[in-house]
Amino acid sequence: MEIYGNKQHKIIHGDALEALHKVADNSVDLIFADPPYNIGKNFNGQKDKWATEEEYLHWCYKWLDLCIQKLKPNGSFYVMTATQFMPFFDIYIRKKLDILSRLVWYYDSSGVQAKKYFGSMYEPILFCVKDKNNYTFNTEDILVEAKTGAKRKLIDYRKAVPTIYNSKKVPGNVWEFARVRYRMDEYENHPTQKPIALLERIIKASSNKGDLVMDPFSGTFTTCFVAKQHGRNSIGIELQEEYVKIGLRRLQLANEFKGEKLQKKIRSFETDKLATVYTLKLFEEPNG
Numbered sequence: 337m338e339i340y341g342n343k344q345h346k347i348i349h350g351d352a353l354e355a356l357h358k359v360a361d362n363s364v365d366l367i368f369a370d371p372p373y374n375i376g377k378n379f380n381g382q383k384d385k386w387a388t389e390e391e392y393l394h395w396c397y398k399w400l401d402l403c404i405q406k407l408k409p410n411g412s413f414y415v416m417t418a419t420q421f422m423p424f425f426d427i428y429i430r431k432k433l434d435i436l437s438r439l440v441w442y443y444d445s446s447g448v449q450a451k452k453y454f455g456s457m458y459e460p461i462l463f464c465v466k467d468k469n470n471y472t473f474n475t476e477d478i479l480v481e482a483k484t485g486a487k488r489k490l491i492d493y494r495k496a497v498p499t500i501y502n503s504k505k506v507p508g509n510v511w512e513f514a515r516v517r518y519r520m521d522e523y524e525n526h527p528t529q530k531p532i533a534l535l536e537r538i539i540k541a542s543s544n545k546g547d548l549v550m551d552p553f554s555g556t557f558t559t560c561f562v563a564k565q566h567g568r569n570s571i572g573i574e575l576q577e578e579y580v581k582i583g584l585r586r587l588q589l590a591n592e593f594k595g596e597k598l599q600k601k602i603r604s605f606e607t608d609k610l611a612t613v614y615t616l617k618l619f620e621e622p623n624g
C-alpha cells in the first residue's frame with residue numbers, strides 16, 4: 337500500500353478494506369462510495385464479478401461497516417451500487433444510520449437497446465447520516481430552478497399572505513445528469529466514471545470548506561477532484577495503479593509517476609482535429 341499527496345489531499349493505492357484501517361475513526365465529514373457493482377465491468381483487467389451474490393454482499397458489508405466507523409458523528413454517507421443489490425444495502429444500513437434520501441441518478445441513454453424488457457436508465461444512491469438531528473446540509477448552495485408555478489408567475493393563494501411561487505428549490509430525489517461520454521472534456525479512460533456535476537451537488541450539500549471528504553473506490557478520482565475544486569480536503573483509495581495515475585494528475589499532485597510523464601491521453605477525435613489544424617497551417621504557409 338502506498339500513500340501519495342500532501343496534507344490536504346491523499347491518494348492511497350491499495351485495497352479499500354486494508355486502507356480504511358489507516359484512516360482515523362470518527363474523522364471524515366463526508367464519504368461517497370461507488371464500489372464495483374458485481375456486474376462484470378473491466379477495471380483495468382480486474383473483473384468486477386464475485387463467485388456468488390452472497391460473497392459480493394459479504395464483502396460490501398465489511399467496507400460499509402468500516403466507512404460508518406470512519407464517519408464523524410455529524411457526518412454524511414452517500415453510497416451506490418447496482419439496482420439489484422441496493423435493497424440489501426438499504427436493509428443493512430438502516431439498522432446503523434438514518435437514510436434520509438433514496439436518490440435516483442437518471443440519465444438518458446440512447447445506447448441502451450433492451451428490446452424484451454425495460455432498459456436500465458438510472459442508478460440508485462442512498463444518502464445517510466449518523467445523526468439526523470446534526471448533519472451538514474447547505475440548502476442555499478444546491479438550489480435549482482423551480483420549473484412550475486414560479487415560471488408561470490403564479491400566486492400561491494394557500495399562504496396567509498398570497499405570494500409568488502419560489503423560483504428556486506432544493507432538488508428532489510430524482511437527479512438528471514448526463515453520463516460521462518468519450519467526447520466530454522472531463523472524460524477519463526475508465527468504464528464507470530461519475531460526472532463532476534453529480535459529485536458537485538453531493539459535496540456542496542453535505543460538506544463545508546476545509547472538511548474531509550473520502551472516497552474508498554476512487555476510480556478516476558472525480559470525488560477528490562471536485563472536493564479540491566471546492567476547497568475541501570480529500571482521501572481517495574484505489575486498487576488499480578492505472579487509475580491512481582489519473583488521480584495524481586487530476587488533483588495536480590504529481591507530473592510524473594515511476595518515471596512516466598502523467599498526461600491525459602489524446603482521444604481519436606482530437607488527433608483528427610490536430611491533423612486538420614496542421615494540414616491547414618501547411619496550406620497557409622507562404623510559398624518560398
Ligand SMILES: C[S@@+](CC[C@H](N)C(=O)[O-])C[C@H]1O[C@@H](n2cnc3c(N)ncnc32)[C@H](O)[C@@H]1O
Pocket residue numbers: 350351352353370371372373379526528529530531552553554555556557558559573574575576579
Ligand atoms: C465504480 S468504480 C468508481 C468510479 C469513480 N466513482 C469515478 O468517478 O471514476 C469502482 C472502482 O473501485 C476500484 N476497486 C475495486 N476493488 C477495489 C478494492 N478492493 N479497493 C479499492 N478500490 C477497488 C476499481 O478499480 C474501480 O476503479
